[in-house]
Amino acid sequence: MADLLPEHPEFLWHNPTPKKSYDAVIVGGGGHGLATAYFLAKNHGMTNIAVLEKGWLAGGNMARNTTIIRSNYLWDESAAIYEHALKLWEILPEELDYDFLFSQRGVMNLAHTLGDVRESMRRVGANKLNGVDAEWLDPQQVKELCPILNISDTIRYPVMGATYQPRAGIAKHDHVAWAFARKCDELGVDIIQNCEVTGFLKDGNRVVGVKTSQGTIHTEKVGLCAAGHSSVLAEMAGFRLPIQSHPLQALVSELHEPVHPTVVMSNHVHVYVSQAHKGELVMGAGVDAYNGYGQRGSFHVIEHQMAAAVELFPIFARAHVLRTWGGIVDTTLDASPIVGTTPVDNMFVNCGWGTGGFKGTPAAGLTFAHTIATGSPHALNRPFALERFETGALIDEHGAAAVAH
Amino acid sequence: MLLISCPNCGSRDETEFHYGGQAHVPYPENPAALDDRQWAQFLFYRDNTKGAFAERWLHSTGCRQWFNMLRDTVTYEIQAVYPMGGGRPDRAAPAPESGTASTAPDSTTTGTAAPDVSGTGTGSASTTAPEGATE
Ligand SMILES: Cc1cc2nc3c(=O)[nH]c(=O)nc-3n(C[C@H](O)[C@H](O)[C@H](O)COP(=O)(O)OP(=O)(O)OC[C@H]3O[C@@H](n4cnc5c(N)ncnc54)[C@H](O)[C@@H]3O)c2cc1C
Numbered sequence: 001m002a003d004l005l006p007e008h009p010e011f012l013w014h015n016p017t018p019k020k021s022y023d024a025v026i027v028g029g030g031g032h033g034l035a036t037a038y039f040l041a042k043n044h045g046m047t048n049i050a051v052l053e054k055g056w057l058a059g060g061n062m063a064r065n066t067t068i069i070r071s072n073y074l075w076d077e078s079a080a081i082y083e084h085a086l087k088l089w090e091i092l093p094e095e096l097d098y099d100f101l102f103s104q105r106g107v108m109n110l111a112h113t114l115g116d117v118r119e120s121m122r123r124v125g126a127n128k129l130n131g132v133d134a135e136w137l138d139p140q141q142v143k144e145l146c147p148i149l150n151i152s153d154t155i156r157y158p159v160m161g162a163t164y165q166p167r168a169g170i171a172k173h174d175h176v177a178w179a180f181a182r183k184c185d186e187l188g189v190d191i192i193q194n195c196e197v198t199g200f201l202k203d204g205n206r207v208v209g210v211k212t213s214q215g216t217i218h219t220e221k222v223g224l225c226a227a228g229h230s231s232v233l234a235e236m237a238g239f240r241l242p243i244q245s246h247p248l249q250a251l252v253s254e255l256h257e258p259v260h261p262t263v264v265m266s267n268h269v270h271v272y273v274s275q276a277h278k279g280e281l282v283m284g285a286g287v288d289a290y291n292g293y294g295q296r297g298s299f300h301v302i303e304h305q306m307a308a309a310v311e312l313f314p315i316f317a318r319a320h321v322l323r324t325w326g327g328i329v330d331t332t333l334d335a336s337p338i339v340g341t342t343p344v345d346n347m348f349v350n351c352g353w354g355t356g357g358f359k360g361t362p363a364a365g366l367t368f369a370h371t372i373a374t375g376s377p378h379a380l381n382r383p384f385a386l387e388r389f390e391t392g393a394l395i396d397e398h399g400a401a402a403v404a405h
Numbered sequence: 406m407l408l409i410s411c412p413n414c415g416s417r418d419e420t421e422f423h424y425g426g427q428a429h430v431p432y433p434e435n436p437a438a439l440d441d442r443q444w445a446q447f448l449f450y451r452d453n454t455k456g457a458f459a460e461r462w463l464h465s466t467g468c469r470q471w472f473n474m475l476r477d478t479v480t481y482e483i484q485a486v487y488p489m490g491g492g493r494p495d496r497a498a499p500a501p502e503s504g505t506a507s508t509a510p511d512s513t514t515t516g517t518a519a520p521d522v523s524g525t526g527t528g529s530a531s532t533t534a535p536e537g538a539t540e
């Protein structure tokens with residue numbers, strides 16, 4: 001039987017009206033905004049703060065992602081921040097006193113070409129040097145871990161092996177948001193929904209307040225956590241970001257008995273699949289090519305990923321698509337996030353997590369809170385500064401094939 | 406799926422095309438004179454407009470010609486298709502593309518195609534976005 005989900009109390013946070021002023025305002029009540037507020041309150045004693053969300057709490061990408069959590073990135077800077085996030089995921093259910101069903105069922109990244117194999121083995125080596133658990137599996141070992149995978153050579157791109165991270169997995173995304181929101185509320189943070197930021201008040205080059213659909217709010221500091229809308233907010237504040245917003249789609253099947261024990265990702269055939277706690281198959285792939293703020297994409301992208309899924313998992317041929325949806329992801333050219341200061345004084349930005357920022361939520365919150373509270377980056381987010389696009393010190397996870405989600 | 410009206414071939418499925426990002430980004434007139442900040446702007450920064458956006462498309466499996474398109478990035482409605490090198494049809498006095506037409510990335514004009522400002526409905530505007538959570 002699939003797992004039953006835990007029951008929730010009816011209200012986990014209050015819905016206060018905004019105060020006239022705060023010590024800090026976080027724009028965006030997705031996972032990152034909530035995690036940032038939590039760590040501001042917990043680690044830095046900043047409790048006179050607000051999270052402003054234009055819609056409903058965590059209704060953006062936080063509600064739409066496929067919840068894959070892993071840290072097997074190639075470069076040192078990425079491995080450091082994502083592995084720190086994974087370590088936080090391991091302790092957060094207890095710390096937040098909330099079982100958000102973090103399930104370390106492992107993540108497999110399949111290799112289908114000689115190039116994939118070489119890149120994968122290189123990444124396993126790099127991961128091990130960085131203290132990230134990683135293994136190389138041959139096709140037989142792949143089959144043992146995930147018996148429903150087709151490892152025969154009758155498919156167009158046979159499985160030549162896989163990298164495997166046993167500590168990786170999935171979690172219940174909205175429970176994660178609620179866990180952070182409840183703790184934020186307990187610590188005195190104001191969570192304000194239906195409050196859209198429409199502009200900024202500045203004194204010279206310093207931000208001193210935000211204009212919102214619920215009136216003007218004065219604040220010492222502003223932290224942007226607006227994911228797909230980061231460019232729009234930056235433009236209001238008078239600076240640019242190297243971000244392009246794209247639709248990213250995903251889909252679920254109807255509920256099935258547990259058949260899929262782990263998480264399988266294939267960048268080459270291009271699909272990734274897990275089975276959620278209740279039993280639905282959750283699938284996703286890459287972004288739609290065009291820029292888009294519409295929270296929907298084109299159907300051929302869905303067709304493509306289903307074709308890939310059926311090729312890799314013949315058993316899925318008779319499953320049905322129950323629902324497809326889209327989010328707006330904030331992509332950078334090096335597929336790495338931007339967490340740091342901005343050209344505007346006292347304004348900070350956390351964005352660019354693109355297709356893979358759910359897994360980074362705790363580390364984004366921790367490091368962004370540090371940056372906002374102290375005015376300078378934490379060691380983990382220092383390399384992810386906006387300035388890297390000028391210095392050329394990019395963190396090119398695009399070339400590293402472990403990029404997707 | 407977008408239905409895109411190629412200036413040369415007519416309406417075709419989006420899958421025949423390749424996306425080229427923001428249009429009207431001229432190659433720097435004097436590359437050697439740029440400092441790091443200006444290079445970063447040229448290499449990594451593009452407009453990320455919410456609303457009417459001028460962008461390049463390539464009809465890769467058809468006539469293999471580039472053209473420009475004006476598309477709303479929220480509704481995805483295609484508002485105009487026009488040749489490379491031409492000004493944005495929704496701007497009264499289009500800014501001249503800094504005199505470097507021969508090296509500008511979008512200067513490979515599609516030739517004689519006249520701007521089509523009639524607007525090509527994508528059909529997708531009527532599809533409501535799924536608002537639900539994933540589970
Ligand atoms: C289909 C899909 C699948 C994905 N799969 C994975 C995955 O498997 N693993 C993974 O690690 N990541 C995944 N991601 C990426 C991940 O969801 C994002 O990187 C992450 O959620 C971004 O941080 P967030 O939660 O704060 O964003 P969001 O939840 O989008 O939060 C941003 C918030 O800002 C609000 N906002 C915007 N403008 C304003 C304004 N002017 N005023 C006030 N509020 C504003 C928005 O309403 C929104 O709620 C996926 C994304 C999508 C769309």
Ligand SMILES: [Zn+2]
Nearest residue numbers: 411414464468
């Ligand atoms: Zn054509």
